[in-house]
Each structure stands twice: as structure tokens, then as C-alpha cells.
Amino acid sequence: xxxxxxxxxxxxCAVTFIVVAGPMPTHGAVATHKHEKxxxxxxxxxxxxxxxxxxxxxxxxxHNVDFDHEAIIGNTKEAQEFDTLSPxxxxxxxxxxxxxxxLNKDEFIDRHxxxxxxxxxxxxxxxxxxxxxxxxxxxxxxxxxxxxxxLQDTYAMEDENFxxxxxxxxxxxxxxxxxxxDKEMFNAADTNKDGELTLEEFVFFQNxxxxxxxxxxxxxxxxxxxxxxxxxxxxxQEFVGDAAQHHDKDWLILEKDRFDxxxxxxxxxxxxxxxxxxxxxxxxxxxxxxxxxHLFVSTDEDHDDRLSYLEILNNYDTFVGSEATDYGDHLxxxxxxxxxL
Numbered sequence: 345x346x347x348x349x350x351x352x353x354x355x356x357c358a359v360t361f362i363v364v365a366g367p368m369p370t371h372g373a374v375a376t377h378k379h380e381k382x383x384x385x386x387x388x389x390x391x392x393x394x395x396x397x398x399x400x401x402x403x404x405x406x407h408n409v410d411f412d413h414e415a416i417i418g419n420t421k422e423a424q425e426f427d428t429l430s431p432x433x434x435x436x437x438x439x440x441x442x443x444x445x446x447l448n449k450d451e452f453i454d455r456h457x458x459x460x461x462x463x464x465x466x467x468x469x470x471x472x473x474x475x476x477x478x479x480x481x482x483x484x485x486x487x488x489x490x491x492x493x494x495l496q497d498t499y500a501m502e503d504e505n506f507x508x509x510x511x512x513x514x515x516x517x518x519x520x521x522x523x524x525x526d527k528e529m530f531n532a533a534d535t536n537k538d539g540e541l542t543l544e545e546f547v548f549f550q551n552x553x554x555x556x557x558x559x560x561x562x563x564x565x566x567x568x569x570x571x572x573x574x575x576x577x578x579x580x581q582e583f584v585g586d587a588a589q590h591h592d593k594d595w596l597i598l599e600k601d602r603f604d605x606x607x608x609x610x611x612x613x614x615x616x617x618x619x620x621x622x623x624x625x626x627x628x629x630x631x632x633x634x635x636x637x638h639l640f641v642s643t644d645e646d647h648d649d650r651l652s653y654l655e656i657l658n659n660y661d662t663f664v665g666s667e668a669t670d671y672g673d674h675l676x677x678x679x680x681x682x683x684x685l
């Protein structure tokens with residue numbers, strides 16, 4: 345979930361977004377923004393965009409507490425510091441957060457309250473990470489980013505038309521493609537069309553999948569990357585891509601079922617338009633519900649479908665290791681939380 349990342353041509357792996365599922369395969373995905381300068385080991389792996397909930401699992405399919413802990417605190421350094429806290433201090437801080445989550449002040453956290461908290465955490469984490477990246481790129485510290493600044497920082501180029509020595513033609517072509525798509529994304533995020541991005545606009549650029557106005561560009565880039573025969577739709581073969589060569593028949597059957605059941609809404613054997621967007625754009629709502637389910641299964645000891653303060657505190661390590669409690673951020677935004685909800 346947290347993302348020191350930037351995404352251009354996003355294509356999700358064809359998975360069912362369920363927290364209790366196993367680790368997400370990386371088939372059928374298009375190269376996204378994968379420059380080491382700004383991608384995240386959590387959100388982008390081998391050039392593949394990964395939805396938030398896939399990071400809940402390690403390579404063995406177990407719940408990834410380490411990742412969740414970073415998501416809670418909002419950055420790696422603070423997460424590491426939190427690891428050093430005593431259980432007593434962890435519980436003390438968590439108790440403060442519980443009271444903030446409890447919107448109706450009934451001393452229980454219901455599913456709605458926990459989901460609302462998690463969704464806000466997602467939003468704040470994205471904004472924080474965009475702000476960190478923004479500061480890196482803004483070379484003249486004027487609180488705006490030009491295309492030239494982005495190009496210099498990300499590609500070490502003054503001009504996208506600069507002809508450098510080509511050692512690997514395929515890599516050169518791929519980089520040129522990414523630069524073109526980056527610029528299209530940059531222009532789409534530039535809502536006032538002044539040629540520069542404010543921090544607010546850069547949030548759109550950094551996290552386009554979370555902002556409806558950016559989805560047409562994501563769809564266009566996806567089709568450029570995946571629609572190999574240029575017929576305006578994605579076949580199952582294009583959906584699985586080269587990964588089909590490395591898996592067995594059972595894997596193909598599973599992926600075909602996902603293709604048909606989860607994405608091909610009109611059952612015509614292809615993905616187009618909104619069907620492609622359903623595939624490539626993760627739903628924060630779905631991820632939040634899945635995380636709520638995970639936390640309730642882990643901590644609702646009396647099975648009354650609500651969490652008492654004591655149940656949460658008794659399981660403080662589970663909540664410290666979830667995406668529900670971004671301690672540092674939420675304590676600074678107490679007054680805004682209830683207003684937003």
C-alpha cells in the first residue's frame with residue numbers, strides 16, 4: 345500500500361483482490377513506471393504495478409506484518425522506530441487512536457468505523473508519499489514541478505529528444521515509450537494547464553489510479569501496452585501475456601476463470617473500456633473491507649461483530665501490524681477526521 349512510487353501505464357495482475365488469498369501472480373502485467381529513482385519496492389515490482397492488498401502477504405502467502413507496520417507509520421524510518429517501543433507504550437498510543445476511530449463514542453469499533461479509518465489512512469499515505477517525492481523533484485524549491493525538473497530527476501535528461509548513445513535498442517525504445525507516457529500523464533495531472541504541477545496536482549500524477557480524472561490516460565496506456573493486435577480490446581491471450589509460457593494448464597484454467605468471472609462483464613471473450621479499468625484499477629473500498637475482515641477475524645474474540653477497546657488493546661501487535669493505524673499522521677489530523685466522515 346504505501347507508495348514511494350509513480351505509475352504511468354498501469355496494469356494490474358489478474359487477481360481476485362482478497363486479503364485471505366495467496367500471493368499475487370505477476371502475469372499479464374504491463375511495464376509501469378519502474379525507474380529506481382521513484383518507484384517503490386512495495387507498489388512496483390519488476391515493472392509491475394501491484395494493488396494494495398497484495399502486499400499483505402509475503403512470498404509464502406502469510407500475512408506480511410512488516411509491510412503493514414510501515415503502512416501504519418507512513419514511512420520506513422518511523423516504522424522502524426515504532427518497532428522499538430515497549431508493549432506498554434504501543435498500547436498507550438493505540439488507545440489514543442482507538443478513541444479517534446470510535447466516531448459514535450460507544451466504546452466499540454464497528455466495521456464502518458474501522459473501514460472509514462483505513463480509507464483515510466490510504467489517502468493520507470498517498471499524499472505523504474507524493475509530498476516526499478515532490479520535494480525531491482522540485483529542484484528550485486518553488487513549490488512547483490516543471491516537466492524539465494521531472495525529466496532531469498527521473499531520467500537524467502534535459503530534453504526528451506536528447507539522443508544518447510544506444511547500447512540496447514530494446515531498452516532505449518522502452519525508455520522512450522515511458523517518457524512519452526509520463527509526459528501524457530504529467531499533462532493530464534496539470535489541471536490548470538500552466539505547464540507545472542503543484543503538490544495537489546502531483547498527487548494525481550503520482551497516484552493516477554486513485555483519481556477518476558486520470559483514468560482515461562491509464563486506459564489509453566494500458567491499451568498501448570497490452571492490445572498487441574490493435575483491435576481495441578484485450579483478448580485472454582493478451583491478458584495473460586508471456587507469463588503463459590511459464591505456467592501449467594491448471595494456472596491457465598484459473599486465470600481464464602478470473603478473466604471470465606471478474607472482468608469480462610458482457611461475456612464476449614474480450615475486455616474493453618470499463619472492463620479494462622476494472623482490471624487495472626484497484627478498489628480502495630474493496631481493499632479496506634478485506635483489511636477490516638482480516639482484523640475482525642484476528643481480534644474479535646467474542647464474535648459479536650464489533651471490537652471493544654480491550655479486544656484491540658489485547659491484540660495491539662495485530663493492529664500495529666495493520667493498515668488501520670497510522671499513528672503519526674492521525675494524531676496531527678484529529679480535528680479533520682470526523683469532519684471528513
